[in-house]
Amino acid sequence: MKLEKKLVLVVALLFIISAAIVGGIYMFFFSKTFTFSPFSGATGEKEAAPAGMRLLPSAGVYGRKGGVVRASSTSGAPSSPSYSFPAGRKVVMDGYVRLRVGEGEVEAIAEKAAQLAVSLGGYVGEMRVKEDSAYLLLRVPYDKFNEALEELRKLGTAVEVQTSARDVTDQYVDLEARLKVLREEEQRLLQLLDRAESVKEVLEVEDYLSRIRTEIERYEAMLKNLERSIQYSSIRVYVEAPPKEPKPIIVFPKFDPLPAFATALGLLYAVIYGLIIITVGMSPLLLLGAAGYFAYTRVLKKKLQPTKKN
Structure with missing residues (x-):
């Protein structure tokens, strides 16, 4: 049993x-x-996995649009391109360099970049330094632009380099023409002021003369700023330390x-x-x-x- x-x-x-x-x-x-x-709950529905990031290969791009010649390159790209323009053209050069340096070297490299601008006859327009990054706006003479870029690339690993050349000849000529017309108008008003016979005529001429002189001062300031931009090219420099590896986080399921x-x-x-x-x-x-x-x-x-x- x-x-x-x-x-x-x-x-x-x-x-x-x-x-x-x-x-x-x-x-x-x-x-x-x-x-x-x-x-995972009692529904049995599968969670959709996040889509993976697709990395696009970067390459240098050269082109011309609206009177501006631009060039950009990333790590491993050739040296900064040089531009050639006909004699007498007014050109504003701008550049951007992103450097990656060793850990703890950000401040020292930023100081070297600032000293480089001064040694080439330029100056530092802006400078911000943090623990792991720094930003500088350098102004260097027009004929030292390419040299400055090459020297900056030697200070670290050039992750990205961008340059642009903006032809401002037409704008420069237009400002000069406007100033010439306004100054001629000023001289005519001064002659009228000398021939004015009444107080009313004097006040009217002086009022109009004041407005003309205000316009002259405004256009003179614009012309000086444009000449300064032509004489001193701008180079924006960004210095960064290598990214820190994130600490592993252990997540226990709830x-x-x-x-x-x-x-x-x-x-x-x-x-x-x-x-x-x-x-x-x-x-x-x-x-x-x-x-x-x-x-x-x-x-x-x-x-x-x-x-x-x-």
Whole structure:
């Protein structure tokens, strides 16, 4: 009897395991709303992975647009291009250099860049230094522009270099023409002022003369600023240290009892579902097995009865 009880327990256990496997397989292939993970919730929906960043290769680009010639290059690019313009053209040169230096060298390299501008006959228009970066606006003579760029590239790793040449000849000529007309107008007004016979005429001429002189001063300031931009090219320099490696952050998954409880219910549901499937699917075999078992036991009892009487 003990052997029979053990056999029944083993069969029952195998039956339950088979039911769990069958139910799990069915839920996996035919249900999209079930998951066995207590950390991702009970919805079973997969989270979309973030799209990867696509890196585009950079290269030097040279072009001309609207009277401005621009050139840009990144690390490994050739040296700064030189520009050639016809004699007598007024050109404003601008440059940008981004340097990467060793850790703790930012301030020292920024000082060297400032000294370079002064040694070439220029000056420092602006300078900001931080622990891991620095920004400088250098003004160097027009004929020292290319030399300054080449020397700046030697101070560190040139990550990026940009240059632009802006032809301002037309603007310069226009300002000179306007000033010439205004000065001629000023001289005529001075002559009228000398010939004025009444106080009213004097006041009117002086009022108009004041407005003309204001315009002259405005155009003279614009012309001086333009001449200064032509004589001294601008170079913006950005110095940076290598980026620091972020410290690894260990993130533990948050345990939510509600998804875990839902997962447990899901497992129980899978077992019950599997039991139903196996029971219905194997019912003919189970009926035949039960009938055979009862027939076997009855035959066995009949064989044992004569033995007991003896």
